[in-house]
Amino acid sequence: MEMNASYTSFVAVGDSFTEGMSDGLPDGSYRGWADLLAARLAAREPGFRYANLAVRGKLIGQIAGEQAPVAAGMGADLVTLVGGLNDALRPKVDMGRVRAHLEESVALLAPSCRQLVLMRSPGRNGPVMDRFRPRMEELFGIIEELADRHGALVVDLYGAPALADPRMWDVDRLHLTAEGHRRVAEAVWQTLGLPPEEDWRTALAPTAAPGWAVRRSQDLSFARRHLLPWIGRRLTGRSSGDGRPPKRPELLPHDASAADRLS
The missing domain is CATH 3.40.50.1110 (SGNH hydrolase)
Known part of the structure; x- marks a missing residue:
């Protein structure tokens, strides 16, 4: 290297x-x-x-x-x-x-x-x-x-x-x-x-770790909003990326704007 x-x-x-x-x-x-x-x-x-x-x-x-x-x-x-x-x-x-x-x-x-x-x-x-x-x-x-x-x-x-x-x-x-x-x-x-x-x-x-009630609420929200839809896509052979183009498909000059930089 x-x-x-x-x-x-x-x-x-x-x-x-x-x-x-x-x-x-x-x-x-x-x-x-x-x-x-x-x-x-x-x-x-x-x-x-x-x-x-x-x-x-x-x-x-x-x-x-x-x-x-x-x-x-x-x-x-x-x-x-x-x-x-x-x-x-x-x-x-x-x-x-x-x-x-x-x-x-x-x-x-x-x-x-x-x-x-x-x-x-x-x-x-x-x-x-x-x-x-x-x-x-x-x-x-x-x-x-x-x-x-x-x-x-x-x-x-x-x-x-x-x-x-x-x-x-x-x-x-x-x-x-x-x-x-x-x-x-x-x-x-x-x-x-x-x-x-x-x-x-x-x-x-x-x-401090969240309490039991907060963790259960988070788990239920996660299952409803993310886990079940993810399982549904797997069972039906679908993907979240179906029909979606590449993020930046061409090798082009990059504008290193202040918003992109690590700080």
Whole structure:
């Protein structure tokens, strides 16, 4: 890894995590770690270009077929690929197929760019995540193996207790808050060998846990607003990203506005 390197272009590939849910902006759109990272990179390099092909709900097969070839064709300096977790969180999954699609994507992207970055995604502490943890860890083992084989960097978010803190997660319990995305951007930044601004692993300050009644109310609200619709989409084969275009489909100059910068 080249320390303090300059990157002239960046393409982000993935699902809702890379799209930026739930780091909401006033206009109803999402920002997220990839936008934050792009803003910081753009501040270092005049003419910096950025594309974000991520679409919420995408499975790794869709990412491999729809996004990876487009990203490879852009010839960017930096490419991030985060995918497979939507597959692992489904009631049934063929991890052999997940591996095959990841291998296909990494083999295509690694030679197309100067630096490919993969991730061990964060996981929220709780009983739902505990149920899927063995699958997640199998997925992350595949990612580590592919990174070693193809010279990719791996950002280990899964190993950071701070990002497992439920307070880092939105009410849907699937997507990080703005603070979580800000820390992910810093983690990728540091993995690229760029000068750190903070310790992104620092734990949140302790707070009093909500009482039993509050927790039950939160659980019921979560189930009604998020869990049941999610289950319904899984049972009917639908996705929240159906018909949705990529977030930023072309590799275009990035305006590193003050609103995008980390502070």
